[in-house]
Amino acid sequence: MSWFKRIKGGITTSTKEKKETPEGLWYRCGKCKKMISTTEHAEALYVCAHCDYHERIGSREYFGILFDDEPTEINASLLAGDPLGFVDTKSYADRLVNSRKKTGLNDSIRTAYGKVDGHDLMVACMDFTFIGGSMGAVMGEKIARAIDHCIENRLPLLIISKSGGARMMEAAFSLMQMAKVSAKLTLLSDAGIPYVSLMTDPTTGGVTASFAMLGDFNIAEPGALIGFAGPRVVKETIKKDLPKGFQTSEFLLEHGFLDFIIHRKELKSRLSLLLELMKG
Amino acid sequence: MSTKNLLDFEKPLEELQEQLEKAIQIGSKGKVNTEKLIKELERKIEATKKELYANLSPWEKVQVSRHPERPYTLQYIEAITEGQFIQQFGDRQVKDDKAMVGGFGKVDGRTIMFIGQQKGVNTKMRQYRNFGMANPEGYRKALRLMKLAEKFGKPVVSLIDTPGAYPGLEAEERGQGEAIARNLFEMARLRVPVLCIIIGEGASGGALGIGIGDRILMLENTWYSVISPESCSSILWRNWDNKEKAAEALKLTARDMLRLKLIDGIIKEPAGGAHRNREKMFKVLKTEILKQLNDLTGTDPSELVRQRIGKFCSMGVYSEKE
Ligand SMILES: [Zn+2]
Numbered sequence: 001m002s003w004f005k006r007i008k009g010g011i012t013t014s015t016k017e018k019k020e021t022p023e024g025l026w027y028r029c030g031k032c033k034k035m036i037s038t039t040e041h042a043e044a045l046y047v048c049a050h051c052d053y054h055e056r057i058g059s060r061e062y063f064g065i066l067f068d069d070e071p072t073e074i075n076a077s078l079l080a081g082d083p084l085g086f087v088d089t090k091s092y093a094d095r096l097v098n099s100r101k102k103t104g105l106n107d108s109i110r111t112a113y114g115k116v117d118g119h120d121l122m123v124a125c126m127d128f129t130f131i132g133g134s135m136g137a138v139m140g141e142k143i144a145r146a147i148d149h150c151i152e153n154r155l156p157l158l159i160i161s162k163s164g165g166a167r168m169m170e171a172a173f174s175l176m177q178m179a180k181v182s183a184k185l186t187l188l189s190d191a192g193i194p195y196v197s198l199m200t201d202p203t204t205g206g207v208t209a210s211f212a213m214l215g216d217f218n219i220a221e222p223g224a225l226i227g228f229a230g231p232r233v234v235k236e237t238i239k240k241d242l243p244k245g246f247q248t249s250e251f252l253l254e255h256g257f258l259d260f261i262i263h264r265k266e267l268k269s270r271l272s273l274l275l276e277l278m279k280g
Numbered sequence: 281m282s283t284k285n286l287l288d289f290e291k292p293l294e295e296l297q298e299q300l301e302k303a304i305q306i307g308s309k310g311k312v313n314t315e316k317l318i319k320e321l322e323r324k325i326e327a328t329k330k331e332l333y334a335n336l337s338p339w340e341k342v343q344v345s346r347h348p349e350r351p352y353t354l355q356y357i358e359a360i361t362e363g364q365f366i367q368q369f370g371d372r373q374v375k376d377d378k379a380m381v382g383g384f385g386k387v388d389g390r391t392i393m394f395i396g397q398q399k400g401v402n403t404k405m406r407q408y409r410n411f412g413m414a415n416p417e418g419y420r421k422a423l424r425l426m427k428l429a430e431k432f433g434k435p436v437v438s439l440i441d442t443p444g445a446y447p448g449l450e451a452e453e454r455g456q457g458e459a460i461a462r463n464l465f466e467m468a469r470l471r472v473p474v475l476c477i478i479i480g481e482g483a484s485g486g487a488l489g490i491g492i493g494d495r496i497l498m499l500e501n502t503w504y505s506v507i508s509p510e511s512c513s514s515i516l517w518r519n520w521d522n523k524e525k526a527a528e529a530l531k532l533t534a535r536d537m538l539r540l541k542l543i544d545g546i547i548k549e550p551a552g553g554a555h556r557n558r559e560k561m562f563k564v565l566k567t568e569i570l571k572q573l574n575d576l577t578g579t580d581p582s583e584l585v586r587q588r589i590g591k592f593c594s595m596g597v598y599s600e601k602e
Contacts (some may be wrong), residue, residue, distance in 0.1 A: 088525075136596075166507070173596055177596060178461075182465045214462070
């Protein structure tokens with residue numbers, strides 16, 4: 001189990017917040033509801049030992065799983081603006097402040113580069129805990145700048161999607177991020193640099209309808225919800241129950257929209273093989 | 281002009297129109313000369329229309345954009361090309377999508393590839409056109425036609441009018457997300473001029489899926505945003521009653537979108553909206569299309585693509601803390 005040794009260092013440094021929680025903590029699986037000690041769960045890369053459910057994790061965990069050492073984060077200090085002065089039941093400005101405080105993150109994506117089994121890689125990874133991983137101008141700009149960096153330094157790109165889609169509080173600005181990132185990806189493509197899109201639970205809406213589906217390699221974790229319209233909306237549209245497994249990774253693979261499904265335990269080794277294949 | 285299909289905020293017009301119809305009726309019998317009265321009423325109606333339409337709220341504009349008598353894509357194309365238009369069907373993979381139309385047409389001696397969502401003009405046709413909600417096949421048909429235009433060096437004009445991409449079961453099976461994504465990618469680097477015009481509703485990814493171009497214009501009484509006001513209300517306020525507030529908050533009108541630099545221009549509609557004077561609207565749109573294409577023609581394709589990508593990359597507001 002060489003993958004385990006490699007990521008172990010990553011895990012202990014990457015889950016600082018778990019140490020602050022009470023001793024003897026247990027994780028309750030979101031799917032099978034069985035209990036596992038949090039330490040064991042972390043060692044299993046947050047995949048349930050009983051039912052294989054891939055728990056939703058964030059950029060910190062993915063960086064820990066993937067990179068050989070602490071990666072170099074770029075553009076960490078980009079902050080969302082509030083160009084529309086958006087207010088619904090709460091103001092967007094307040095939501096941002098609260099989300100930053102609650103998550104310790106600046107927005108719903110982080111971009112960092114480093115080595116993966118010795119291969120250079122840029123990773124843009126979403127954090128669902130920050131307003132549902134929603135796509136606003138910061139997400140668009142961070143990915144755009146990451147692509148610039150990839151082109152300048154000839155680094156392959158991995159985007160790990162985990163998002164409910166558009167950030168409504170940025171309205172049309174949010175919509176245009178789909179165009180922005182897709183347009184930027186044409187430049188990466190022209191430069192002949194590989195782009196891997198990893199879809200994790202959930203990947204829906206504008207993220208699916210833009211860069212998540214544009215990978216040279218479209219891959220996904222098992223059992224992830226992936227779709228354009230959310231299942232609730234589809235159900236309301238067709239006024240019927242949805243077939244079992246609708247809009248899961250396995251469903252997308254079957255319909256020809258994924259290259260393969262990857263278990264989190266094999267993510268790093270398969271990715272590094274892929275990067276190796278792109279080199280030779 | 282008929283009194284049916286008047287929107288709520290148009291009520292002041294209703295009474296004037298009834299008076300006008302009465303005056304015309306009486307006048308036609310020839311006993312009383314109502315000529316002066318008719319002129320006066322017509323003047324009043326015009327003035328009222330102008331006043332009403334000069335101060336529409338965002339929600340009222342959304343209603344105008346959905347007016348059932350508004351011209352739709354094919355009507356514009358037929359009028360602008362004066363019938364010199366050949367519609368093409370099918371995505372060459374699955375089927376023909378009736379919610380998306382397109383084909384080459386000639387305007388003042390110039391060949392243009394037109395694409396756009398198509399809404400139906402009556403109950404039966406609305407269903408046939410799936411209310412202007414395209415399936416993946418529609419986006420793939422549009423892309424096929426745009427690539428054809430590129431091959432022959434013809435400009436693309438995209439007429440956008442959709443309440444959204446269709447959120448159906450088969451749409452998901454056949455990759456609605458992938459179809460839209462592919463269009464964004466390919467339109468960004470299409471090596472011919474692309475002009476996109478919102479002629480009605482510009483709802484979210486369904487609109488953007490044929491909305492990447494060198495110039496993005498909106499008709500005066502249309503809307504363009506990431507979500508409809510109704511859906512926004514139901515998600516953020518958790519009920520359907522805040523659509524007016526949502527329309528306000530989303531800044532979805534042409535004026536807002538221009539102010540935010542997310543579009544390049546507004547095309548004025550005749551007083552009282554596009555549906556009240558279609559002929560004039562067709563003429564205005566034709567003039568605008570020719571003007572824009574003249575501006576874009578002659579630019580080196582690589583430069584055109586570079587500027588197009590740059591334009592979308594500049595969209596977004598953020599700050600950088602120290
Ligand atoms: Zn489990």
